[in-house]
Structure formats: C-alpha cells, structure tokens
Amino acid sequence: GAGVSQSPSNKVTEKGKDVELRCDPISGHTALYWYRQSLGQGLEFLIYFQGNSAPDKSGLPSDRFSAERTGGSVSTLTIQRTQQEDSAVYLCASSFPGQGSYEQYFGPGTRLTVT
Amino acid sequence: AQSVTQLDSQVPVFEEAPVELRCNYSSSVSVYLFWYVQYPNQGLQLLLKYLSGSTLVESINGFEAEFNKSQTSFHLRKPSVHISDTAEYFCAVSDGAGYSTLTFGKGTMLLVSP
Numbered sequence: 077g078a079g080v081s082q083s084p085s086n087k088v089t090e091k092g093k094d095v096e097l098r099c100d101p102i103s104g105h106t107a108l109y110w111y112r113q114s115l116g117q118g119l120e121f122l123i124y125f126q127g128n129s130a131p132d133k134s135g136l137p138s139d140r141f142s143a144e145r146t147g148g149s150v151s152t153l154t155i156q157r158t159q160q161e162d163s164a165v166y167l168c169a170s171s172f173p174g175q176g177s178y179e180q181y182f183g184p185g186t187r188l189t190v191t
Numbered sequence: 192a193q194s195v196t197q198l199d200s201q202v203p204v205f206e207e208a209p210v211e212l213r214c215n216y217s218s219s220v221s222v223y224l225f226w227y228v229q230y231p232n233q234g235l236q237l238l239l240k241y242l243s244g245s246t247l248v249e250s251i252n253g254f255e256a257e258f259n260k261s262q263t264s265f266h267l268r269k270p271s272v273h274i275s276d277t278a279e280y281f282c283a284v285s286d287g288a289g290y291s292t293l294t295f296g297k298g299t300m301l302l303v304s305p
Binding site for chain 2: 124135
C-alpha cells in the first residue's frame with residue numbers, strides 16, 4: 077500500500093477483555109514501531125522491531141502488553157485484560173533502513189476506548 | 192536517556208502573525224531532531240528534520256527550525272501563519288544510532304484564528 081495502515085480505526089471494549097490491534101507497514105520497511113498517544117502523556121514509545129533482531133520491548137508499560145511481527149511485515153499489538161488507563165490512540169510507524177533519512181512514517185492510529 | 196520539553200501546551204495566534212514553538216531536549220549523545228505535525232483527525236506527518244550540516248532547516252510550507260547545540264534547542268518558527276496551520280506540533284529526538292526510536296515532547300497545539 078501507499079502508507080502505513082492500521083485496523084481497526086476505533087475499538088471499544090469492556091474492561092478485562094483482550095484486544096488485538098493490527099499494523100501493516102509500508103512495503104519494504106524493515107523497522108516497525110508502536111507508540112501510544114494519550115491525553116496528558118503525549119506520545120510514548122512501546123516497542124520496536126528491526127528486521128530479524130529481537131524486538132526492543134523497553135517501552136511496554138506492563139506484561140499485559142505484547143506484540144509480534146510475522147514474516148517481517150504485519151504486526152499485532154495485543155493488550156490482555158484491558159484497563160481503563162489503556163484507553164488511548166495506538167500509533168504504528170515504519171521506516172526503511174539505508175535511506176539515511178531516519179524518517180518514521182506513521183499510520184492513522186487505532187483509538188481504543190476501554191469502558 | 193533522552194527527553195524533550197515543549198513548554199507551551201497551547202499557542203493562540205492571529206492569522207498572518209509570526210509564531211515560535213519552543214523545543215528543548217536533553218541527551219548525552221549526538222541527536223537527530225524532528226518536528227512532526229498532526230492535523231485534526233489525521234495521523235502524524237514529518238514537517239522537518241535536522242540530521243547534520245546546516246543548522247537551519249526548512250519545510251515546504253514556510254516553517255523553519257534552527258538547531259542550537261549550546262542551548263539544546265530546536266525551536267520551530269513561521270513568519271506568517273495561516274488558518275490551515277492549526278494543528279498539534281510535536282518535537283522529537285532520536286539518538287541517531289541507526290533506526291532508534293523517537294522520544295517525543297508532549298506537543299504544542301497551535302490555534303490560528305482570523
């Protein structure tokens with residue numbers, strides 16, 4: 077596709093349920109990032125995948141959060157036993173090593189509301 | 192560890208007036224600096240970036256930012272704003288070690304009124 081896509085665009089879930097958020101990066105981009113944007117907290121880094129290397133999970137806020145990237149492309153962010161404080165916009169970004177631009181291209185985000 | 196400070200959460204300004212959005216960073220290593228813009232109900236878009244070379248960088252829509260190493264700043268400026276510039280602006284820093292993650296400031300909402 078032309079850009080980073082994310083699905084769903086909106087997700088409302090009940091507290092305690094599990095949710096899965098999907099990210100399709102730009103074709104050929106080997107680096108993929110997840111961020112969380114919430115009111116008062118700005119944009120927080122969650123997790124980073126680069127090629128076949130082990131992901132950098134240093135930003136995950138708790139062990140209820142996990143992510144995987146299959147085939148070096150699509151990524152899924154899973155939040156187990158959701159809590160109200162998980163309500164936020166979850167952003168995915170991708171980048172292409174070697175371009176020298178270090179630009180990350182962002183998707184439109186998934187707005188998660190936990191009721 | 193890196194951090195980014197955007198002191199102004201909101202900046203109201205009249206159309207055609209100049210504006211400066213402030214950004215200060217802290218880092219123990221060389222950095223790359225970015226400004227991203229988020230228009231209402233849209234995703235983040237790169238506005239401009241500093242990687243190396245000239246400390247003054249410009250965007251295609253009239254914004255500019257100057258990297259000041261001694262003051263650890265990367266303020267964003269525009270001499271004359273338009274209504275369409277209303278958006279949230281995020282300053283971000285990367286440690287430049289390849290494809291490292293971005294550390295963002297909390298954002299500044301630029302509100303342009305007629």
